[in-house]
Amino acid sequence: MLVRSWPLALVRFHRSVLLTSSFFLLLSCSSVADNVHSGTPQGDSLVQSNPAKVYAANRKMASAAEILARPQVPVLCYHQIRNWRPGDSKQAKDYIVPEQTFAEQIKMLHDSGYHSISTNELYNYLCYGDALPSKPVLLTFDDTDLPQFTIAKPVMEKYGFKGMFFIMTVSLGRPNYMSREQVKQLSDAGHEIGSHTWDHKNIKQYTDADWTTQIDKPTKTLESITGKPVQYFAYPFGLWNTAAIPHLKDHGFKAAFQLSAKRDNNEPLYTIRRIIVPGSWTAANLSSWMKHSF
Numbered sequence: 001m002l003v004r005s006w007p008l009a010l011v012r013f014h015r016s017v018l019l020t021s022s023f024f025l026l027l028s029c030s031s032v033a034d035n036v037h038s039g040t041p042q043g044d045s046l047v048q049s050n051p052a053k054v055y056a057a058n059r060k061m062a063s064a065a066e067i068l069a070r071p072q073v074p075v076l077c078y079h080q081i082r083n084w085r086p087g088d089s090k091q092a093k094d095y096i097v098p099e100q101t102f103a104e105q106i107k108m109l110h111d112s113g114y115h116s117i118s119t120n121e122l123y124n125y126l127c128y129g130d131a132l133p134s135k136p137v138l139l140t141f142d143d144t145d146l147p148q149f150t151i152a153k154p155v156m157e158k159y160g161f162k163g164m165f166f167i168m169t170v171s172l173g174r175p176n177y178m179s180r181e182q183v184k185q186l187s188d189a190g191h192e193i194g195s196h197t198w199d200h201k202n203i204k205q206y207t208d209a210d211w212t213t214q215i216d217k218p219t220k221t222l223e224s225i226t227g228k229p230v231q232y233f234a235y236p237f238g239l240w241n242t243a244a245i246p247h248l249k250d251h252g253f254k255a256a257f258q259l260s261a262k263r264d265n266n267e268p269l270y271t272i273r274r275i276i277v278p279g280s281w282t283a284a285n286l287s288s289w290m291k292h293s294f
């Protein structure tokens, strides 16, 4: 498929460079996009046929220090959107936002003047300094839970908001998880689809085979569903290490999202911070946090 043809060529090119030189490990913002436009004939022809890519190719990417110096955009992370059940532990409730609470939080964001942005907008802001709307916020959803489609999608769309959904492909079509068709509908409605691996294995423990099972196959699956490239990744459990980052570049990702640990000094694009919105937070709690924490 066209969307995948040039990244695969790039992956091979990039892998050979990585194997022979540690130089790339030291590059901070040497994202895939930076190298896409310098290499293969397919990449060049694609660039020439797309004015937006020509523009991107001619722009200088920010250094890691420049990216770290930009004001951070709040990135919220949601898991389950459902009402609490008697058996839910206190800890579990951090990951379970009741339906009404979610609706109130999103309404608060809208009524307070926040604008939801896409991951691509965040990327272009970080890398090129592109302007963002006032009071930007990026809404992300992990783990493929069905209520993200049935509950969160209509609430967001009521206010003109879009989300990034990080999909764990092993769950597609299972009870209480989204189906392939629902992922397609999210994408068609203008929401973004990112990778959250095949079955949520901790990236720190990957073998060579895991880079195929947990990364390449899910990317192909999601791209075949949406017809769009998968360019962004969310670390399972928010856990990452510096050893994984060259692999993520090698396997075609432009940026990756963790949770709330400090960003890496050399790789801020691959350690973008997010905050899990606890189910116990009222809209007022979230409002206060938005003002003071980023």
Ligand SMILES: [Zn+2]
Pocket: 142, 143, 196, 200, 235, 236, 237
């Ligand atoms: Zn997860």
